[in-house]
Amino acid sequence: MTDHRVLATYLIETPYPLERAAQVMAGEQSTGTFISVPGETRELKARHGAEVVSIQELGAYSAPSLPECYLPPGMDKPVYRRALVKLSFPFHNFGPSLPNLLSTVAGNLYELREFSGLRLMDLDLPEPFAIRYPGPKFGIEGTRRFAGVYDRPIIGTIVKPSIGLPLSEYGSMVRELAEAGLDFIKDDELCGNPLYASFEQRVEVVMAEIERAADRTGKKLMYAFNITGDIDEMRRNHDIVLAAGGTCVMVSINSVGLPAVAHLRQYTELPVHGHRNQWGAMTRCPLLGMSFTAYQKLCRLAGVDHLHTNGLDSKFAESNESVAQSINDCLSPMLGGYTVMPVLSSAQWAGSAATTYEAVRSLDVIHLAGGGILAHPGGTAEGVRSMQQGWEAAVQGIELNTYAEEHPELQKAIETFGRK
Amino acid sequence: MTDHRVLATYLIETPYPLERAAQVMAGEQSTGTFISVPGETRELKARHGAEVVSIQELGAYSAPSLPECYLPPGMDKPVYRRALVKLSFPFHNFGPSLPNLLSTVAGNLYELREFSGLRLMDLDLPEPFAIRYPGPKFGIEGTRRFAGVYDRPIIGTIVKPSIGLPLSEYGSMVRELAEAGLDFIKDDELCGNPLYASFEQRVEVVMAEIERAADRTGKKLMYAFNITGDIDEMRRNHDIVLAAGGTCVMVSINSVGLPAVAHLRQYTELPVHGHRNQWGAMTRCPLLGMSFTAYQKLCRLAGVDHLHTNGLDSKFAESNESVAQSINDCLSPMLGGYTVMPVLSSAQWAGSAATTYEAVRSLDVIHLAGGGILAHPGGTAEGVRSMQQGWEAAVQGIELNTYAEEHPELQKAIETFGRK
Numbered sequence: 001m002t003d004h005r006v007l008a009t010y011l012i013e014t015p016y017p018l019e020r021a022a023q024v025m026a027g028e029q030s031t032g033t034f035i036s037v038p039g040e041t042r043e044l045k046a047r048h049g050a051e052v053v054s055i056q057e058l059g060a061y062s063a064p065s066l067p068e069c070y071l072p073p074g075m076d077k078p079v080y081r082r083a084l085v086k087l088s089f090p091f092h093n094f095g096p097s098l099p100n101l102l103s104t105v106a107g108n109l110y111e112l113r114e115f116s117g118l119r120l121m122d123l124d125l126p127e128p129f130a131i132r133y134p135g136p137k138f139g140i141e142g143t144r145r146f147a148g149v150y151d152r153p154i155i156g157t158i159v160k161p162s163i164g165l166p167l168s169e170y171g172s173m174v175r176e177l178a179e180a181g182l183d184f185i186k187d188d189e190l191c192g193n194p195l196y197a198s199f200e201q202r203v204e205v206v207m208a209e210i211e212r213a214a215d216r217t218g219k220k221l222m223y224a225f226n227i228t229g230d231i232d233e234m235r236r237n238h239d240i241v242l243a244a245g246g247t248c249v250m251v252s253i254n255s256v257g258l259p260a261v262a263h264l265r266q267y268t269e270l271p272v273h274g275h276r277n278q279w280g281a282m283t284r285c286p287l288l289g290m291s292f293t294a295y296q297k298l299c300r301l302a303g304v305d306h307l308h309t310n311g312l313d314s315k316f317a318e319s320n321e322s323v324a325q326s327i328n329d330c331l332s333p334m335l336g337g338y339t340v341m342p343v344l345s346s347a348q349w350a351g352s353a354a355t356t357y358e359a360v361r362s363l364d365v366i367h368l369a370g371g372g373i374l375a376h377p378g379g380t381a382e383g384v385r386s387m388q389q390g391w392e393a394a395v396q397g398i399e400l401n402t403y404a405e406e407h408p409e410l411q412k413a414i415e416t417f418g419r420k
Numbered sequence: 421m422t423d424h425r426v427l428a429t430y431l432i433e434t435p436y437p438l439e440r441a442a443q444v445m446a447g448e449q450s451t452g453t454f455i456s457v458p459g460e461t462r463e464l465k466a467r468h469g470a471e472v473v474s475i476q477e478l479g480a481y482s483a484p485s486l487p488e489c490y491l492p493p494g495m496d497k498p499v500y501r502r503a504l505v506k507l508s509f510p511f512h513n514f515g516p517s518l519p520n521l522l523s524t525v526a527g528n529l530y531e532l533r534e535f536s537g538l539r540l541m542d543l544d545l546p547e548p549f550a551i552r553y554p555g556p557k558f559g560i561e562g563t564r565r566f567a568g569v570y571d572r573p574i575i576g577t578i579v580k581p582s583i584g585l586p587l588s589e590y591g592s593m594v595r596e597l598a599e600a601g602l603d604f605i606k607d608d609e610l611c612g613n614p615l616y617a618s619f620e621q622r623v624e625v626v627m628a629e630i631e632r633a634a635d636r637t638g639k640k641l642m643y644a645f646n647i648t649g650d651i652d653e654m655r656r657n658h659d660i661v662l663a664a665g666g667t668c669v670m671v672s673i674n675s676v677g678l679p680a681v682a683h684l685r686q687y688t689e690l691p692v693h694g695h696r697n698q699w700g701a702m703t704r705c706p707l708l709g710m711s712f713t714a715y716q717k718l719c720r721l722a723g724v725d726h727l728h729t730n731g732l733d734s735k736f737a738e739s740n741e742s743v744a745q746s747i748n749d750c751l752s753p754m755l756g757g758y759t760v761m762p763v764l765s766s767a768q769w770a771g772s773a774a775t776t777y778e779a780v781r782s783l784d785v786i787h788l789a790g791g792g793i794l795a796h797p798g799g800t801a802e803g804v805r806s807m808q809q810g811w812e813a814a815v816q817g818i819e820l821n822t823y824a825e826e827h828p829e830l831q832k833a834i835e836t837f838g839r840k
Contacts, residue, residue: 029610030582030583030584030610031581031582031583031584032581032582039580039581039585039589039593040580040581044581044584044585045584047584048581048583048584048616049584066704066705066737067704067706067737068704068737068738068739069737070737091615092614092615092616093583093584093610093614094610094612094614095612095613095614095615097612097613097648097649097650097653098650098675099612099648099649099650099672099675099676100610100612100613100648100649100672100675102672102674102675102698103609103610103612103648103672103675103695103697103698104610106698106701107609107610107672107675107697107698108609108697108698108700108736109700110698110699110700110701110704111699111700111704111730111736111737111738112700112735112736112737113735113736113737115737118700160459160460161451161452161459161460161464161468162450162451162452163450163451163468163513164450164451164464164465164467164468164469164513165459165464169459173459189523189527189528190449190450190513190514190520190523190524190527192514192515192517192519192520192523193514193515193517193520194512194513194514194515195511195512195515196468196512228517228519228520228523229517229519229520229679230517230518230519230679230682230683231651231679231680231682231683232683233517234679252519252520252522252523252527254522255518255519255520255522255523255527255677255679256519256677256679257675257676257677257678257679257680258677259649259650259651259654259675259676259677259680260651260677260679260680262650262651263650263651263652275523277523277527277528278522278523278526278527278530279530279531280528280529280530280531280532280538281526281530281702281708281709281710282701282702284486284487284488284530284531284708285486285705285708286487288701288704288705288708289701290701310531315532315533316528316531316532316533317486317487317488317489317490317531317532317533317535318488318531319488
């Protein structure tokens with residue numbers, strides 16, 4: 001037994017009195033069931049029950065956010081109140097276990113019919129989690145060391161088309177990008193171990209080009225190979241990358257699950273690039289699922305070194321405020337460590353740097369541009385250069401068009417991507 | 421290369437023309453990016469592009485279901501159209517890989533700003549998935565063999581209180597239930613390997629009672645021990661259960677991820693009881709996430725032998741129609757096998773049998789009652805008997821109150837649980 005507690009903050013919406021609704025959550029996720037049972041003694045409740053720490057009412061609405069919510073008996077004109085509810089769970093109910101923590105703080109309670117909305121907003125975890133899950137093995141500093149990039153963002157791209165590129169073209173694209181001085185490439189999340197070109201073959205072709213370019217330029221491009229797969233396959237893929245001299249592995253966090261990421265964390269000798277595809281399903285309904293603030297803590301515990309956040313002005317359905325918050329979440333310390341590098345992507349180009357720097361005031365990001373580099377009219381080398389110039393302008397506080405006057409690669413980028 | 425395809429059906433909502441929106445989905449999840457790149461040739465698109473198979477318009481709405489959807493330029497009074505869209509993906513893009521399938525059919529597309537709603541409704545998977553993922557190892561038949569229960573539902577309960585019960589009381593509760601002729605007990609999903617009473621200790625205490633009762637009654641109760649944990653811990657927990665003579669292991673599917681379940685499937689020597697907590701977060705917003713029809717196929721591929729579906733008239737926010745559909749989904753054949761036993765729970769009692777049997781006309785269910793057995797006024801033994809009587813009445817088509825006239829345990833159940 002310990003006195004540690006886990007604090008979980010929820011945004012709820014309910015037609016029931018807020019105090020009652022909060023008690024239902026606390027009961028369902030600890031000692032209660034739908035009817036009192038003999039064993040649920042006062043002592044047991046005191047030792048193992050979740051507690052309502054605070055309730056902060058936010059507003060009232062006439063329509064429910066989610067269907068299938070039940071009304072209190074006799075309520076004709078329902079009012080759905082929203083509130084931030086903080087619950088405290090006894091740590092000894094589950095111990096330092098990510099999956100069992102999830103079953104507790106994010107389990108059946110999403111289905112409780114007393115709620116027309118329920119979203120996990122934040123988590124505060126006690127120290128023992130840090131012992132069981134040491135977190136990112138390399139973090140920001142380790143990633144910079146592998147990539148050889150300091151004092152500026154790591155500029156990267158994604159191989160496009162996402163899927164289907166023959167290996168010969170793959171190789172020449174990587175060669176071109178590596179020679180152009182790019183820092184980082186990631187596989188697309190759609191490209192894991194496809195049947196038409198195996199993972200082994202892709203690693204062999206890509207690493208040969210990277211090593212050859214490094215011999216010439218003295219700089220070894222970091223390539224995040226998408227090792228997403230079943231448990232044993234991920235280890236096999238990791239070992240293939242390591243043996244080939246690769247410096248990063250990528251995993252689709254939600255496709256494999258947090259325990260699979262934590263398992264990878266145990267044996268990885270390379271930074272883990274965490275892709276969050278499917279995240280939209282967890283977060284796009286504002287009154288359901290999970291906030292990124294809670295999610296990124298879980299991902300950091302599991303041990304990713306990089307974590308996708310979307311970029312500002314992306315093609316995805318997320319406001320710039322939300323993206324900036326996500327980036328700042330990743331850059332906020334947690335449990336005395338756990339540095340994780342935010343990864344900005346989607347419809348990014350040289351002009352995204354200024355917006356990004358203004359919003360987060362940090363250079364500790366991986367900034368990915370797909371089309372923004374590969375579709376640059378001057379070719380990929382100029383695309384890379386334009387990205388670097390975009391950040392130079394941002395950091396120096398020089399207006400983009402002004403900086404572009406003496407930087408033709410940036411000028412072309414503005415003409416191509418800035419007019420949309 | 422193969423000609424196999426994966427078919428995915430989506431419910432979408434969008435202010436864009438439906439054909440255009442469907443093409444955006446297909447492009448984003450195969451060969452496209454936000455701007456044309458040189459390598460996306462016509463030949464590559466033909467071989468690796470996802471195709472729009474069909475679009476079935478469902479209706480038009482004036483308000484969006486999800487926020488952050490972008491409007492087409494010049495659209496003042498937006499109309500949000502809903503449709504069922506069927507896409508076909510080339511199987512060779514990802515191969516027979518559950519996690520990479522997920523990244524493709526349920527990945528970034530949830531975040532596309534062209535949509536105010538997007539939900540995966542169904543999946544049709546080609547034969548090679550059946551080779552890589554052989555599915556439930558024991559299924560309905562194997563479970564019945566282990567439990568020694570044929571020609572009627574497997575009646576079970578959950579140890580309540582969910583968490584905190586001292587091991588001594590745990591033991592006497594299991595003893596009482598085993599002696600009462602109960603078929604099945606599952607751990608609560610909140611109780612994995614808590615600090616106050618370790619998994620090993622719980623298994624030891626529980627199995628001692630089960631074996632002792634089996635010696636007396638000739639019937640060995642099936643107990644689903646919650647082995648949910650990190651990857652290696654799950655294997656360790658499975659081995660503990662097996663060594664102690666246990667006959668079932670339980671896992672919280674969404675807490676560990678499908679690859680962890682598939683990993684467990686490789687080595688398990690016991691039926692896997694699949695708990696779906698957190699499912700509400702994936703499904704409660706009607707225009708987001710995933711339908712159970714798609715979800716249960718993924719879970720069956722991963723290899724669970726039992727799968728939670730909620731019960732009818734449960735305390736959860738789900739209509740009876742939806743629950744009945746879920747149960748029928750589980751009982752529908754898939755890829756020539758993959759029998760999975762639906763698990764009905766939440767606020768169940770003897771009277772739930774009639775409603776359930778009427779809706780699904782099958783006895784191949786595990787029917788769990790927590791309070792409905794443990795809080796029976798005649799004690800747990802009468803609670804168990806009342807559940808069996810409820811099913812006897814249902815199968816024989818006898819009205820519950822009539823059957824209760826000569827079955828006092830059922831009568832007491834009606835008086836206690838039927839008046840709510």
